[in-house]
Amino acid sequence: MGFKLSHLYAPPDVNPVTLKARSIPVLNPVDIYGRVFFFSWFGFMIAFWAWYTFPPLVANSNIVSLCATLLVRLVAGPLCDQFGPRNVFGGLLLVGSIPLGLAPLVHDARGIYVSRFFIGILGGSFVPCQVWSTGFFDKNVVGTANALTGGFGNAGGGITYFIMPAVYDALAGLGYLPGQAWRLTFLVPLGMVISTGIALILLCPDTPTGRWSDRHLHAQREPLNLDAHHAPSNFDLETSIGTNTEKANSIVDVPGRITDRPDPIETSKNKKQLLPRSSPDDANDDDSNSDKQDDKSSAIAITIPITLEPSNTINYNTHPTATPNHPAATVPAPSTAAAKETIQPPTARELARVALSPQTAFHVLTYACSFGAELAVNSVLAAFYAARFPGTLSQTGAADWAAAFGFLNVVARPLGGIVSDLLYKHFSSSLGRENEEGMVLWWKKGWVVLCGLVTGALLVVIGAINPGKEGLVFALVALMAVFLEAGNGANFSLVPHVHPRANGVLSGLTGAGGNLGGVLFAVVFRCMDDGTDYAKGFWVIGVVTLVVNLGVCWIPPLPKA
Known part of the structure; x- marks a missing residue:
């Protein structure tokens, strides 16, 4: 699209x-x-x-x-x-x-x-x-x-x-x-x-889907949602309970084995819907129903009252949804789609699993370098400009040029997310299985690493060369800011894919990593000749950024589980 x-x-x-x-x-x-x-x-x-x-x-x-x-x-x-x-x-x-x-x-x-x-x-x-x-x-x-x-x-x-x-x-x-x-x-x-x-x-x-406490109910009644929008699903309601899914309070003959008891699903309106579990034998139930009724030791026909909400009672906020020709119509089965993305209440075991995963380490470390460097550089940039050009740049002028570094976030950070999404769309034409998604996400991850490497290289250049021309310094800092801030956007473009059922935990750890990087890099600036050698601070932070991004580039974008 x-x-x-x-x-x-x-x-x-x-x-x-x-x-x-x-x-x-x-x-x-x-x-x-x-x-x-x-x-x-x-x-x-x-x-x-x-x-x-x-x-x-x-x-x-x-x-x-x-x-x-x-x-x-x-x-x-x-x-x-x-x-x-x-x-x-x-x-x-x-x-x-x-x-x-x-x-x-x-x-x-x-x-x-x-x-x-x-x-x-x-x-x-x-x-x-x-x-x-x-x-x-x-x-x-x-x-x-x-x-x-x-x-x-x-x-x-x-x-x-x-x-x-x-x-x-x-x-x-x-x-x-x-x-x-x-x-x-x-x-x-x-x-x-x-x-x-x-x-x-x-x-x-x-x-x-509504209230936070009811988010699991949508995943449970997803088969009806898919049927209402004619999207493919492992649950074929028309075969199991008849083609008229809009008739409420009807009596339906549901063939199946006595052990295949329907599962009750409580909806937000406290109405109960009964859906039979699918089995390999169900496809031929209609043709062989009379024969199976004779053999009561193995199967019977079950007549049950079933309450079905008409499809038009489900509130989709009047938004267009998928059609058979729309890409959104090709969706995974319920167990791997809505249920997979439904956030679960955190437990100690889940917190430990997410916190100790290599993917979390990748996001925390790379965001510490990108957002952490942004915080540290932003805090000294005006002083760096004023100290580098004391005769031609006033304190107010230095502050104005430094403010531009922060305002580039309006363009640069969205650019990081937009490029990441474009890569995802371009390489996901065959997206369907979990391992294929992992292959596509390597491109998103590669964009994060590329932003980090370019940022690190430019920081080293700014610190090592320490140009004497204002225009060149401003241009190098602006170019560095674009990749630095684009890396922030690219990082949180990949985060939602990694641990979708614990997205808050991963987001919190990654965000905290950015603050930790800001504190550590601020200490770096303060330790460079008692906080006066800003150029050396740029050089050191650039080297750290290069080493960290190269050190974590091998980590797969998705956990094996």
Whole structure:
């Protein structure tokens, strides 16, 4: 399914098995999928804005929040799997608003750092943002969706550097003293964080199928969903219970063995549907029913009351679904589709399995190099520019050029996800079996590694050569930023495929890895001649990035199980 301009605003086609959208209605927040997409990136952007409220006002306070955010991301992943990403997302925004609202009450440096630490809770909202987006968009666009929500959200860090000083200047112009003005500026992000947290909880669903607690029911009644959309399935309802599936409360003769008892499936309306288990003998039951009735020792005809919901009572949000000629119509059997992608409550055994898998190590280490390097470089870039060109570049000019590094996230991170999805579409023409998906995902994984290698090489070039021309330095940093931030998007394009039943756990571990990398690389900059040799710091981080990506490139994209 190629891109069309209407995909930006029209209700998307949905996968009939998982009910995930196969396009992204970016410009249609009224649609359920467009609404979730909007609140995913907007909520994360507001959280990022509030997370960075201190740096423009109080220097060197942002590093304190990285440790807090790391811990929150580790916890947020399992919480998403247990309670749903929407609830965790809204909860983090509302809980994070408390220290944000109390920040103006501090009166000394210690209070500022304590407040900044707890405001770091808001940085953990990245995890539910990605898990929520993954739950609403199908595999053909999930990389783009995650990259867009992450990239747009990261722009909140750049917005902070413009909005907070502007609000401060406006309040100072109204006659407020500096000590009063900087405290009052917190009212703006505080109001946005609270209102956004409440809005996404009230206006958005947990999953495309309804409430988080009912997500398993959709997988159970998937055979009826497939039949309603004429999609192939291992469950042939027309053969088993007759062709009239829209007649409710009917009496149906179901041939079969006495041991083939139907399975009751409880629907959300508390109605019971009875589906016979298929067996190799069922295909010829209609032709040999009379003969089997004579041999009562081996088989009987079972007459049972069966309640079938008409197909038009299932709410698909009026979105087009698969047809026999649509690619979405070719879907796996229920046991390998919706059930496989249904997130399970985390257990200690599952947490250990995911945390210790080589695939998790790949994502954590590569994201530590990409997002970790982004955090560290962003924190020193203005100082690097000012120190490298002291005679020609003012402090304000250096800060403006450094801000461009963060704003490239709006383009570069989505680019990483888009390229990843294009590779997936191009090489998945024969997608069907698990091992074939693993082969296709090598291309997604290769794109992650390529971004890491190019980033590492450019960091080494910037640090080793340390060019003396402003234009050349700006160009090299911008090119490095494109591959660095594209690597972030590419990483979370692959994450949804790896452990789909524990997507929150893997997302939390990967996100925490990014924060850990930010802390470690910040230490690298501080250790280079007491934090003054920025070029050497670039060189060291580049070498680490190259070594890590080469060291994990052999890991298969999917676990063997």
